[in-house]
Amino acid sequence: MKKTGAQIICESLIAEGVDVMFGFPGGVLLPFYDTLPQYPEIRHILVRHEQGAAHAADGYARATGKVGVCMATSGPGATNLVTGIANAYLDSVPMVALTGQVARPFIGKDAFQEIDITGITLPITKHSYVAMDAGSLARIIKEAFYIARTGRPGPVLIDIPKDVQTDLADFVYPDKVDLPGYKVPTHGHPTQLKNAAKLINESKQPLIIAGRGVIISGASSELKEFAETAQIPVITTLLGIGCFPENHVLSYGMAGMHGTGYANKALDNCDLLLAIGMRFDDRLTGKISGFAPRAKIIHIDLDPAEIGKNVSVDIPIVGDVKTVLHAMHKMIESNHHIDWIQQLDEWRKQHPLIDIREGAQLLPQHIIRQLYEATHGDAIVVTGVGQHQMWTAQHYIFHEPDSFISSGGLGTMGFGLPAAMGAKVGRPEKTVWLVDGDGSLQMTIQELATLVQDNIAVKIAVMNNGYLGMVRQWQDLFYAKNYVATPLSCPDFVKVAEAYCIAGIKVTTPEEIRPAIEQAMEHDGPFLINFMIEPEENVFPMVPPGAANIEFMEQPKKEVSTWPRRSTP
Numbered sequence: 001m002k003k004t005g006a007q008i009i010c011e012s013l014i015a016e017g018v019d020v021m022f023g024f025p026g027g028v029l030l031p032f033y034d035t036l037p038q039y040p041e042i043r044h045i046l047v048r049h050e051q052g053a054a055h056a057a058d059g060y061a062r063a064t065g066k067v068g069v070c071m072a073t074s075g076p077g078a079t080n081l082v083t084g085i086a087n088a089y090l091d092s093v094p095m096v097a098l099t100g101q102v103a104r105p106f107i108g109k110d111a112f113q114e115i116d117i118t119g120i121t122l123p124i125t126k127h128s129y130v131a132m133d134a135g136s137l138a139r140i141i142k143e144a145f146y147i148a149r150t151g152r153p154g155p156v157l158i159d160i161p162k163d164v165q166t167d168l169a170d171f172v173y174p175d176k177v178d179l180p181g182y183k184v185p186t187h188g189h190p191t192q193l194k195n196a197a198k199l200i201n202e203s204k205q206p207l208i209i210a211g212r213g214v215i216i217s218g219a220s221s222e223l224k225e226f227a228e229t230a231q232i233p234v235i236t237t238l239l240g241i242g243c244f245p246e247n248h249v250l251s252y253g254m255a256g257m258h259g260t261g262y263a264n265k266a267l268d269n270c271d272l273l274l275a276i277g278m279r280f281d282d283r284l285t286g287k288i289s290g291f292a293p294r295a296k297i298i299h300i301d302l303d304p305a306e307i308g309k310n311v312s313v314d315i316p317i318v319g320d321v322k323t324v325l326h327a328m329h330k331m332i333e334s335n336h337h338i339d340w341i342q343q344l345d346e347w348r349k350q351h352p353l354i355d356i357r358e359g360a361q362l363l364p365q366h367i368i369r370q371l372y373e374a375t376h377g378d379a380i381v382v383t384g385v386g387q388h389q390m391w392t393a394q395h396y397i398f399h400e401p402d403s404f405i406s407s408g409g410l411g412t413m414g415f416g417l418p419a420a421m422g423a424k425v426g427r428p429e430k431t432v433w434l435v436d437g438d439g440s441l442q443m444t445i446q447e448l449a450t451l452v453q454d455n456i457a458v459k460i461a462v463m464n465n466g467y468l469g470m471v472r473q474w475q476d477l478f479y480a481k482n483y484v485a486t487p488l489s490c491p492d493f494v495k496v497a498e499a500y501c502i503a504g505i506k507v508t509t510p511e512e513i514r515p516a517i518e519q520a521m522e523h524d525g526p527f528l529i530n531f532m533i534e535p536e537e538n539v540f541p542m543v544p545p546g547a548a549n550i551e552f553m554e555q556p557k558k559e560v561s562t563w564p565r566r567s568t569p
C-alpha cells in the first residue's frame, strides 16, 4: 500500500526506535504535523525556539547514547537550528535534524522562507540530504541514522520539501544501508598495538588522558580494568568527565585551562601519555610546545583526521576505543607505579582544588560541592557555559559516564536549559540538575515554558553573579579590570520562574544552600534556585591563554571582598 511522504517519515522514525522528537512547526511542515497524530508512538515536544530543539536533541542523545531528533520549518526555523547543529558537530553527538523545505517547484526562486539549509550547514554536519522524492525518504532516513550514530557520531540533516511530504510512494523500510564510501575503523593496527603495549610496560611514569570518545564507545569499564591492571593514573578532558569514576583512587581529575594543578603537573612530568578518545583541544593542551614535554604519546582515536592534527604523536592507533582497549589489555603486564602515584598524591596535597574559605560569602564552589553531597553523585548535571560550567566540572564528583553534559567544543551559552530538558526526557528516572549562569540562562530562558507544558522536572541552580563572569574574569586578569559589556542586569529569576508556574527560591547565605537543594529535589516538578553568588569570584586554577599548562595560576590567598555588595536582583 502506498503511503504519503509524511507517513513514511513517521514510520521510518519508529523503525529507528525514535519515541521522542523536539520540534517547532511552520508552513512547509503542515503535512508532517497533520500526520503526526496517526503515530502516538512518537512523543513530540514543542520547544519555544528551534535552537532549543537542537540542544534538547543533543542533551537527549548524550544522556541516552541514542540518536537525538529535532525538527524545524524552512527559512528561519532551519537557521535557528544552526547553533545547535554546530554544537553537536563539535562534540560528536549523534543527531538527526529534519527541516522542512519549500515545495519542489519553488526551490531556487527565493520563495517565502526558502533558505539553502544544506548549504549553510555543510561544514557543521557529518552528512546531509535533500529528499527530492517520497520514494527515497525511507532509504535516506535509514542512512541518516546510521551515519549519525556510527563511527565518530555527528549531526545529519535531512531537508524535506513540502510536496514530498504529501506525495505517495511505496514504503518498505530497508534493513541495511549501502554506503560503499563510508568505512568505520574498528581494530587498531596490530603492530601499533604491540608497540604501544611495549611502551606502556616499560614506562615508569605513565598517564592516561581520557576524552569523550571513551563515553561514546561505551568503554568505561575497559578503561577502568586497563588502568587498574597497569596502575596508571587517569586524568580527563572536560568532555571526558565521568568516563572514569572521579572517586577512584587512580583518578586525578580534569586537565587543561581550568584543570587541577596536579593533573597539569602530571602531564608535565609523565614519560608516557596514553591519550584515549580525545582530540587535543587548545583549551586542554595550552601552549603546544609545553604540552607533556617529557612524554612519548600514544593516541587512540576512531577518527584518523584527529591523529597528529594538533600534537605530534609517537604511536597512532586508529580504531574503536573499546575494541582497542580490550585488545591491548591482553598485551599489558600488571604493574605498579608506586613512586609516581605517590608523587601525584603529593601534588594533590600541594595544590588542593577546593580552597575552603570560611565567611559569609556565598561561594559557587561550596554550592557545587553541596549539590554533589545532596545527590550523592547520582544525578545528571548539565551546565551552561562560563565560570559556573568550570566550577561544576571541578567540584562535582562524577562517578558515571553521561552524568556530566556540557557544551565543550563550541562553548555555547544557552545550551544548558534545553539540553537539561532533553536529558530529563531521555532519562526520566534520573535527577537532572542544570547549573546555569545568569547570562547563559537568559539566552534560552523561554524553554521554561516547555518544562511546564511537557512536565519535565529539571532542577535549576542559577549561579547568579550579575556578570558574564568568565569574560569578566579575563578582563580582570588580562585587561586591567576594564569591565566592558560584562556587568549584566537580570530579571528576578524566581519571579520569572513563577510567571511560568515553576517554583523557586532565592539563596543569599551559605546556610541556606543545602535546605534549598533538598527542597528542590523533594519538590514534584521543575524548581529553580537563584544563588546570589560572590560576584567577582574567579575560577582557579587557570592556565593563562598562550601559556603552558604547568604555568597555572592558583586562587590568590587574599580573602575576597565582603559579600553581598550589589543591588541587582
Ligand SMILES: Cc1ncc(C[n+]2csc(CCOP(=O)(O)OP(=O)(O)O)c2C)c(N)n1
Pocket (backbone or CB within 6 Å): 384, 385, 386, 387, 388, 389, 410, 411, 412, 413, 414, 436, 437, 438, 439, 440, 441, 463, 465, 467, 468, 469, 470, 471
Ligand atoms: C553564544 C555565546 N556567546 C558568547 C559567548 C562568550 N562567553 C563565554 S562565557 C561567557 C559568560 C557567561 O556568563 P554566564 O552565563 O553568566 O556565566 P558565568 O561565567 O557568569 O558563570 C561569554 C559571554 C559564548 N560562549 N557563547
Ligand SMILES: [Mg+2]
Pocket (backbone or CB within 6 Å): 386, 437, 438, 439, 463, 464, 465, 466, 467, 468, 469
Ligand atoms: Mg554570570
